[in-house]
Amino acid sequence: MLPFLLLLLLVACQSGAPSLSVSLAGNLIESDLYPAASSQAAGWQIGFDRRLEPKEDVRQIASLANWLTHQTGLPISVYVSHNDGRTIVDDLCDGDVALAAVGTVSYLQAHDLCGARILVRGRNGDGNDTYRAAIVVPADSPLQNVADLRQHTFVFGAPNSTQGHLIPRLMLQEAGVALEELRAYSFSGSHTAAANAVASGRYEAGALQDTLARELAQRGLVRVLAYSGFYPASGIIAGPDVPEKTVALIQQALLTLDPAGRDAAALYQWERSEMPLGFVLASDEDYETLRHVARTVGLLEP
Amino acid sequence: MPAWLIWLDRKLPRRLTSRITLAMVVIVIAAGLITTVAVNVVLSRSLTNELVRYGEALTLALGESLANALVEGNLVTVRETLDGAINNNPDIVYAFAFGPGTPVVHTFPGGFPADLTYLLSAHNSLADSGVLLRTEQGLVHHFVYQPFDGLPAEIHVGVSQARIAVEQARITTIVILLTAVGCLAAAVITYVFSHLATRPLAELTYRVQRLGQGSLEERIDLPPGDEIGDLALAFNQMAAEIAQAIQQLQTSESGYRDLLTAASAVGEGIALICDDGPQEGEFLFVNDTFARLAGFQPDELIGANAATILHPDSLENARHIWQTIRARTMPTISDELVLVNRHGEEYVLETAGTLVDYQGKRALAWFTRDVTERKVREAENARLWQELQQKEQLRGELLARAIRAQEDERQRIARELHDATGQSLNALVFGLNAVNAALAKEPESAPELIERLKISASDTVKELQTIIYDLRPSLLDDLGLIPALRWYAQERLEPQGVQVNLSVSGDAQRLPAELETALFRIGQEAITNISRHADAHQVHLAVQFAPEQIQIMVCDDGIGFVLPDALNRHGQRQGLGLLGMQERAALLGGQMRVESKPGGGACLTAVLPLRNIS
Structure with a gap:
């Protein structure tokens, strides 16, 4: 009697966890399977210049996109461009993305190529809106x-x-x-x-x-x-097709970002970004010096 | 005790060693099973948790290593990384991943299983957490990692749980083997220890058996300090107390036997009768005296009911006696009961009883004494006493009668002397006065007067002789018994017309005066009675002389009488006469008997011994 009960207990203990019955050898799908119809969600896309590892860049910008969505109510998501030779400047000027977190070069190139606008530029760890x-x-x-x-x-x-x-x-x-x-x-x-x-x-x-x-x-x-x-730091730029009201809404939201305080939890390792203390308003004139150098070294179209 | 315990007790071996060994084996097996279950449960949970942590860590690490490649769409890197992971981790059954805009890169050689598409985040929310899959390759824990929040990128890893099952089987095998070894070791150790533990018990059992067989000197030498030592000590104390008690009992029984022997020696019958249980009323013990009285051998009476040898009239009394003894109102009670032996002979028993313990039973000790002869003697004595009383009464009456007879006789003699002799003598006095006057006045008339006086004087003399003979015939003194009897019979009977025959046999001789007087008075009384009451025609007197005795018999053919009636007529002359004759005969050591019946005459016979007569 006792061993029988113990065996029952043993069996009961062994079979306690729920499970799904699946077949690994049957009903195979031979062609490529795309779990999602598109890698990019609907709404405004925000791209980025690659600075760190791609995954870290994605996580930082994705957290900013989520924050922006929360702040503005606009559907904003991160845009991941594959390593297929296209740059964020191409994506922005082609309208694949509406926003982009980019460095000075990319801004200068986008502005030069399709008239992209700079909305804000970042403040570094010292609180300056320039970097070196x-x-x-x-x-x-x-x-x-x-x-x-x-x-x-x-x-x-x-x-x-x-x-x-x-x-x-x-x-x-x-x-x-x-x-x-x-x-x-x-x-x-x-x-x-x-x-x-x-x-x-x-x-x-x-x-x-x-x-x-x-x-x-x-x-x-x-x-x-x-x-x-010190030169003007990296910033957030908008493509030429983004409506002004949207740009203004996003710009106002970005200026209220408090990465070191109120919004720290919403952002992913934002202290490792080039704008750890948030943003300040930026204008195209701030980049004239660097635009000249870029043109000099051939980063801009002549 | 519950029924299942009784059932278990019947099924188990009887020996204590076997029971202890079996119990220990059962305990070890139970402990082994419990340990197996517990170890399996703990191991299963531990391994499962470890597997989950391992799978999560592995998936996280793999996901982190693939994140860049997924973001960049570097599918070759993704594929190589997945292959490397599955090749380096035998527990990984499969792995697949996809990134933003990339197809699913997987390690399935023949194609992606359609069943797993449900685990993709686009189709199933379960993909966010691990889930257990039951596959052809056994249980597979499926882990998923999403490296980017808000981006369609996932890394899926299937980790086999076969290692857990193998580990469980290995541990179970080890535990079972250990349990088996433990069982064997426990059985051996338990047997050895139980044998060591029960060896004193066996010794104790042997000693107890020896004690039970009567070896009162049995003692156990075991060191005290443990339970068995204490038990041995208690046994030794018990054995000593039992020996002492038995010694006392033997002493008591010896005294008891002596008491029984002594009682038997003086004729006491003793029986022990069971007083309780189904044997109530049955003999447990009888001694020879009791058995002999009942007409049985002692063994024949053991087990028989005591009521079977009692007279029916004594049963109720016997029950009453027994109940009285039971009630303890009296320690013993004495009474008489009647016993009927196997031959139907009745014996009066004087009994007494008390309750005793015999062979562990309560018994009635029944002491009996045969008083049958004593009772007979008592009855005879009572009868003789009654007779003596009657005789004393008769003797008194006889004495009174003798006194009265003496007075009557004196009165008769006085009357006869007054009426006859006195008158005659007065007449002689008057005659002599007349003679004296005649001599003075007429002398010629004197001789005639003197002649008449002479005749008158002669009559007076005869009257005097008659009176004297009635008192005691001189013939008896002068001539002896025979002439006196003949004279008296003829004088009293023949004038009434009764014919008298006298016969004498034997060597007739003179007898002592006392004897002759007694025989004459007996004959005189018999003749007087015949003269007064018998209305007989013939009387036969027979005197027979023998060397040792003399017999006189007086028989008549008169009207006869009923002897008891005649004897009981105390106040009558006849009854007193018969008793007087008996008394005379008895005084001289003789006997007298009277035979008569109405109309058949009567015959009196008296026999007197001669030897004591000087």
């Missing part, structure tokens, strides 16, 4: 200044990155170091990749956003060779 770039070397590098970079390898971030390419090009130019004088250079695609390339020693120097460079230097992974001057 840094050139870093490995911690044990003998290089002491930018001019020492001649005949050394150099890694940039993304080609259209303000802090990863545009401002460092200006720094090299100001130091009198032409690209051809470098032993080799390449574009890593992001600040993170560039930092890895330098910290690992694969490149003798690299260009990073200033906040990341300072953080890595504090941890002893790299050493900052030089900081650039």
